[in-house]
Amino acid sequence: MATRRFLGWPAVRQFASGDWLGRGPAVTSPRTESLKPRTSTADRVVQSVCPYCAVGCGQRVFVKDEKVVQIEGDPDSPISRGRLCPKGSASEQLVNSTGRQTEVLYRAPRATEWQRLDRDTAIDMIADRFLAARRKGWQDADEQGRQLRRTMGIASLGGATLDNEENYLIKKLFTAAGAIQVENQARI
Incomplete structure (x- = not known):
């Protein structure tokens, strides 16, 4: 049995098989051979x-x-x-990832606990707040009467995990809504 273990050593297999550089089957273990990608x-x-x-x-x-x-x-x-x-x-x-968030969580102002929301409720809440902030921060004209047609109540900071198409659509949405503060993390 001791001889068999000795012959099973990678260095001995390497020289016995003629695999001088140790890149072939001489250095491959049975476990490695059983693995599949x-x-x-x-x-x-x-x-x-x-x-x-x-x-x-x-x-x-x-x-x-x-x-x-x-x-x-x-x-x-x-x-x-x-x-x-x-x-x-x-x-x-x-x-x-096991840590990937797959549910919408909401924490009300001054609350200490998160609550689960269905997507439709969350989207409605976001849309209502978006429109209210746009309305509240809207500037139609400046002091000299020059037309502005913009809002200072909303802004966008995009992330690098979005692709080009998503960033393009977000830029179009916020520009159409009158926001002038549209930025992306990849440029900062």
């Missing part, structure tokens, strides 16, 4: 775009049983040619 078990592959910045790197999203199992760079993307930055490489965690 998550991508080989996927039901389908979906092309997507990384959500983090405005570069628009292509991603290949591997899905098994309607759950994302792996995200890799898309080699067919003319922008990233299969490469992803560290944030893009970790975007699978954005989808599958």
